[in-house]
Amino acid sequence: MTDRSQLLSALADVVGGRYVLTSNEDVAPYATDWKRSSTGVPACVVRPASTSEVAGVVRHCRELGFTIVPQGGNSGLAAGAIPDSSAGQVVLSLNRMRAIRSLDPVGMTIEVEAGAILQTVRENASEVGRMLPIAIAAEGSATIGGVIATNAGGLNVLRYGMTRDLTLGLEVVLADGSVASGLRHLRKDNAGYDWKQWFIGSEGTLGIVTAAVMRLVTVPRHSVTTLLSVTNLDAAISLFELTQQDIGEALSAFELISAQSIDLIERYAQLKSPIAAGEWFILLEATSSLSGLRDAAEAVLAAGFEIGWVVDGVVAESDMQARQIWALREHVTEAEARRGSSLKHDISVPLTRMGAFLADAEAALETVAPGAGLNLFGHLGDGNLHYNVLLEPDHDQQAINRVVHDVVVKHGGSISAEHGLGQYRVDEWLRVAPDADLRLASTLKTALDPDGLLNPGKILPSKLSHSKAIGETI
Amino acid sequence: MTDRSQLLSALADVVGGRYVLTSNEDVAPYATDWKRSSTGVPACVVRPASTSEVAGVVRHCRELGFTIVPQGGNSGLAAGAIPDSSAGQVVLSLNRMRAIRSLDPVGMTIEVEAGAILQTVRENASEVGRMLPIAIAAEGSATIGGVIATNAGGLNVLRYGMTRDLTLGLEVVLADGSVASGLRHLRKDNAGYDWKQWFIGSEGTLGIVTAAVMRLVTVPRHSVTTLLSVTNLDAAISLFELTQQDIGEALSAFELISAQSIDLIERYAQLKSPIAAGEWFILLEATSSLSGLRDAAEAVLAAGFEIGWVVDGVVAESDMQARQIWALREHVTEAEARRGSSLKHDISVPLTRMGAFLADAEAALETVAPGAGLNLFGHLGDGNLHYNVLLEPDHDQQAINRVVHDVVVKHGGSISAEHGLGQYRVDEWLRVAPDADLRLASTLKTALDPDGLLNPGKILPSKLSHSKAIGETI
Numbered sequence: 001m002t003d004r005s006q007l008l009s010a011l012a013d014v015v016g017g018r019y020v021l022t023s024n025e026d027v028a029p030y031a032t033d034w035k036r037s038s039t040g041v042p043a044c045v046v047r048p049a050s051t052s053e054v055a056g057v058v059r060h061c062r063e064l065g066f067t068i069v070p071q072g073g074n075s076g077l078a079a080g081a082i083p084d085s086s087a088g089q090v091v092l093s094l095n096r097m098r099a100i101r102s103l104d105p106v107g108m109t110i111e112v113e114a115g116a117i118l119q120t121v122r123e124n125a126s127e128v129g130r131m132l133p134i135a136i137a138a139e140g141s142a143t144i145g146g147v148i149a150t151n152a153g154g155l156n157v158l159r160y161g162m163t164r165d166l167t168l169g170l171e172v173v174l175a176d177g178s179v180a181s182g183l184r185h186l187r188k189d190n191a192g193y194d195w196k197q198w199f200i201g202s203e204g205t206l207g208i209v210t211a212a213v214m215r216l217v218t219v220p221r222h223s224v225t226t227l228l229s230v231t232n233l234d235a236a237i238s239l240f241e242l243t244q245q246d247i248g249e250a251l252s253a254f255e256l257i258s259a260q261s262i263d264l265i266e267r268y269a270q271l272k273s274p275i276a277a278g279e280w281f282i283l284l285e286a287t288s289s290l291s292g293l294r295d296a297a298e299a300v301l302a303a304g305f306e307i308g309w310v311v312d313g314v315v316a317e318s319d320m321q322a323r324q325i326w327a328l329r330e331h332v333t334e335a336e337a338r339r340g341s342s343l344k345h346d347i348s349v350p351l352t353r354m355g356a357f358l359a360d361a362e363a364a365l366e367t368v369a370p371g372a373g374l375n376l377f378g379h380l381g382d383g384n385l386h387y388n389v390l391l392e393p394d395h396d397q398q399a400i401n402r403v404v405h406d407v408v409v410k411h412g413g414s415i416s417a418e419h420g421l422g423q424y425r426v427d428e429w430l431r432v433a434p435d436a437d438l439r440l441a442s443t444l445k446t447a448l449d450p451d452g453l454l455n456p457g458k459i460l461p462s463k464l465s466h467s468k469a470i471g472e473t474i
Numbered sequence: 475m476t477d478r479s480q481l482l483s484a485l486a487d488v489v490g491g492r493y494v495l496t497s498n499e500d501v502a503p504y505a506t507d508w509k510r511s512s513t514g515v516p517a518c519v520v521r522p523a524s525t526s527e528v529a530g531v532v533r534h535c536r537e538l539g540f541t542i543v544p545q546g547g548n549s550g551l552a553a554g555a556i557p558d559s560s561a562g563q564v565v566l567s568l569n570r571m572r573a574i575r576s577l578d579p580v581g582m583t584i585e586v587e588a589g590a591i592l593q594t595v596r597e598n599a600s601e602v603g604r605m606l607p608i609a610i611a612a613e614g615s616a617t618i619g620g621v622i623a624t625n626a627g628g629l630n631v632l633r634y635g636m637t638r639d640l641t642l643g644l645e646v647v648l649a650d651g652s653v654a655s656g657l658r659h660l661r662k663d664n665a666g667y668d669w670k671q672w673f674i675g676s677e678g679t680l681g682i683v684t685a686a687v688m689r690l691v692t693v694p695r696h697s698v699t700t701l702l703s704v705t706n707l708d709a710a711i712s713l714f715e716l717t718q719q720d721i722g723e724a725l726s727a728f729e730l731i732s733a734q735s736i737d738l739i740e741r742y743a744q745l746k747s748p749i750a751a752g753e754w755f756i757l758l759e760a761t762s763s764l765s766g767l768r769d770a771a772e773a774v775l776a777a778g779f780e781i782g783w784v785v786d787g788v789v790a791e792s793d794m795q796a797r798q799i800w801a802l803r804e805h806v807t808e809a810e811a812r813r814g815s816s817l818k819h820d821i822s823v824p825l826t827r828m829g830a831f832l833a834d835a836e837a838a839l840e841t842v843a844p845g846a847g848l849n850l851f852g853h854l855g856d857g858n859l860h861y862n863v864l865l866e867p868d869h870d871q872q873a874i875n876r877v878v879h880d881v882v883v884k885h886g887g888s889i890s891a892e893h894g895l896g897q898y899r900v901d902e903w904l905r906v907a908p909d910a911d912l913r914l915a916s917t918l919k920t921a922l923d924p925d926g927l928l929n930p931g932k933i934l935p936s937k938l939s940h941s942k943a944i945g946e947t948i
Contacts, residue, residue, distance in 0.1 A: 104826055107825040107826045107857070109824070150664065151664050153664075161635075161639065162662065164671075165635065165639055178913075180911075180914060181908060181910060182908070182911070184886065184888070186822050186823070186857060186888055187856040187857055187858070188631065188636065188856045188888065188891040188892050189888035189890070189891060190625050190627075190675055190888070190892055190894050191889055191895060191899070191911075192890075192903060192915050192933060193675070193676055193680075193911075193914070193915045193933070194625075194671070194674075195914040195915070197674075198667070198671070198918070200671075206667075217723075218719050218722050221722075237580065241580055244582075244692050245603075245692050245763070246763055247763055248691075248692050248694055248762065248764070249633075249691075249694070249763065250723065250764060288722065288724075288764060289723065289770070290721070290722070290724060290762060290765075290770055291766040291769075291770075292764040292765040292766035295765075296765075348660050348661065348662045349660070350578065350583070350660065352578055352581045379662075381661075382661040382662045383581070383660060383661055384661070412659060413660065414658070414663035414664070414665045416663070416664045416665040416666075417660075417664060418662050419664065421666060425665070434655060434656070436652070436653070436654035437654075437656070437665075437667075437669070438666075440654060440669040440672075441669070443921050444667055444669070444672075444918070446921070447917050447918065447920070447921035448917065
């Protein structure tokens with residue numbers, strides 16, 4: 001019996017034969033990312049139904065020398081859940097583990113299995129008047145395990161934080177096949193090291209998240225949604241500062257969209273901006289349990305007009321108008337894709353460096369891709385910009401990546417603000433990360449997964465090349 | 475030359491002779507905790523002035539076989555910064571590293587050295603209209619390094635989270651004497667493992683925090699402070715739920731104080747409650763940038779009266795009245811100390827288990843300390859209760875600890891919600907912690923500090939007994 005047939009037989013014993021997928025047709029949806037920019041060839045896809053089945057799969061893979069690529073909804077943007085082409089990796093899909101285990105509206109927690117779809121979890125919370133405030137475009141396919149593994153950001157980070165801030169407890173299958181159970185429903189727990197933090201955002205390289213307890217919040221009663229255009233970036237930042245002061249904790253989104261992005265949307269997504277253009281557009285949303293929100297928001301806008309920051313603006317008068325405003329923001333990526341290929345950067349810099357970053361990045365880009373079009377949008381309140389370069393056939397993608405990331409580093413930023421490193425950004429991270437980051441990452445990886453069983457090649461290079469790369473870099 | 479004289483000489487070369495303290499008088503303030511319940515005998519106290527001096531101290535201690543106890547403001551409640559009595563530990567005080575390195579009111583960050591006093595940092599932020607929302611009684615002596623090392627909680631956790639949620643970047647000296655620099659001023663950074671999380675709350679056992687970047691928030695314009703008495707715990711929880719719904723994100727404190735605690739305060743702290751007693755008192759504070767706050771708060775109270783949850787209540791009409799209300803809460807610990815000795819428990823349970831926890835704990839306590847008085851107060855909104863037993867001479871402290879903690883575990887709680895394990899709760903944690911917690915803690919400790927140089931005996935038992943204890947437990 002070959003190693004692979006031994007594996008298939010062992011896994012079938014654990015999960016049942018029909019949940020070990022091997023045909024090209026069955027495997028295809030798990031082997032290619034949703035952007036169709038990365039495809040691998042797995043040994044098989046295995047779909048366990050329980051934590052103990054996950055542990056069983058891990059033990060057999062370890063024994064037979066196959067590595068494991070954990071996968072949730074396969075909606076990631078960095079191909080972190082896609083196997084390589086060696087046929088030596090097993091895709092471990094959590095998509096049969098979808099149970100909502102408990103929902104506590106008073107303690108405001110929900111305990112779910114890793115494969116539960118984000119939207120389903122949000123709907124369950126919503127039915128009891130609570131909210132899981134993780135708002136990402138892929139909510140219909142992304143899983144809780146996936147958003148935890150990537151520490152997903154999204155549209156509400158300004159107010160509610162990243163996924164990390166909303167995760168209270170985890171159950172994780174470790175590389176040795178043991179189960180670490182920490183499904184606590186506590187807001188405060190300082191007993192020993194808070195090990196769940198190690199796994200959040202680790203992209204399946206340190207352990208496999210099988211269940212989680214998430215923190216819920218109450219649903220605010222009032223909301224206000226506005227679309228504005230502003231003269232320039234300084235005006236946008238000044239307006240953000242004023243909004244923070246006058247609307248404070250009620251501010252839930254302060255999205256930045258460039259005029260070029262709105263052009264793209266109007267040309268490729270058949271939508272129309274309802275207001276006159278400035279250099280930038282801002283989508284501002286605030287929600288509160290308190291009345292007085294709309295008055296405060298209108299006062300901020302009036303001040304913005306008077307000072308000259310704001311060119312034009314509209315306040316949504318209905319839910320439908322609010323949805324129309326959001327539709328513009330939500331079609332930015334689609335419009336970009338319809339235009340042609342592009343090179344995405346998911347960067348963050350301190351808010352006060354954003355202007356200098358943009359100027360320096362444009363100058364640097366001019367040296368490697370003169371006249372390149374840009375699609376710039378993001379979460380200004382978080383200092384997070386999606387700096388997407390519209391590619392032309394003669395562009396050198398690696399050169400573009402390098403100059404953009406060099407400018408990010410120069411301004412104290414991150415080359416991966418919310419999408420994770422996956423496999424796309426591993427080389428760039430190795431190139432620009434401080435030695436200490438690489439050394440500490442390697443230390444934890446070695447401590448928790450000494451044989452490199454879990455998602456090799458993601459975040460850090462896979463085992464063999466890894467030792468070399470770390471050795472060279474440090 | 476003895477090892478110790480070699481050490482003193484080497485450390486003097488690094489920091490200057492006057493910053494190596496050896497006389498009993500000089501050493502005393504560093505060798506005893508502020509509660510005067512734990513005293514150690516250090517080899518010496520060393521006070522470096524810079525990160526590179528800290529690194530030099532670490533290297534010399536390692537070389538000469540001395541272990542290190544990092545210390546901030548020495549205001550901890552679990553003796554986590556106090557050396558043992560072996561004269562083999564060096565207290566490394568960060569109290570000369572107090573610089574405020576930068577303050578960015580727009581990006582809302584502050585970068586400070588570890589020894590900066592919390593109150594000083596808060597005052598610096600306040601001068602530019604910003605706030606570092608860590609509110610603890612010891613703010614006048616606690617340092618930023620200390621609040622990070624213990625992941626301090628306090629009075630504003632409900633709204634702003636624990637210290638972890640407010641920490642954006644860290645600089646840490648590792649056990650090998652190298653410096654890991656991650657002083658990022660970013661809200662979002664998913665590039666690689668977020669290693670700062672490992673050190674937050676690790677009580678100096680994994681590395682020595684030498685500087686940090688903290689997140690600031692805007693100062694709310696409006697506030698309302700009320701003191702209420704309620705019929706029973708269920709009424710308190712129902713009122714909390716209503717408050718979450720109607721005041722939502724503006725709620726910043728929902729403190730619970732038992733009627734017995736108010737009795738203690740009236741007898742031992744010469745303060746008087748302005749309202750009639752119920753079974754419990756609640757101190758509710760909400761702050762917002764929006765108007766409408768006071769109306770919302772008064773509506774909640776009116777509803778609470780009408781339903782019969784609330785016995786009596788007062789809304790502060792001035793800052794002075796608000797301070798008087800807070801004075802009651804702030805004197806709970808002092809009144810307890812003036813009465814006599816007590817045994818403190820810093821526990822958390824899910825909010826919905828609080829009632830069952832209290833009933834079970836009382837019954838369990840009756841078996842080991844019949845009729846014992848209690849001082850119960852805490853942060854109801856966080857499920858965090860300070861369950862303090864008023865000691866009588868015949869009480870068996872270990873037996874009391876055990877029965878209380880057993881009930882905590884039964885209800886899915888934590889035996890250390892916000893104060894940390896320090897040295898006081900190590901044995902109890904080893905007794906009740908799940909195997910996975912101990913195994914993972916041991917794994918990280920071994921990976922980052924294989925020789926047990928940093929704060930041995932805190933969180934985990936010191937190196938030798940440690941291996942044994944872990945071996946026995948798992």
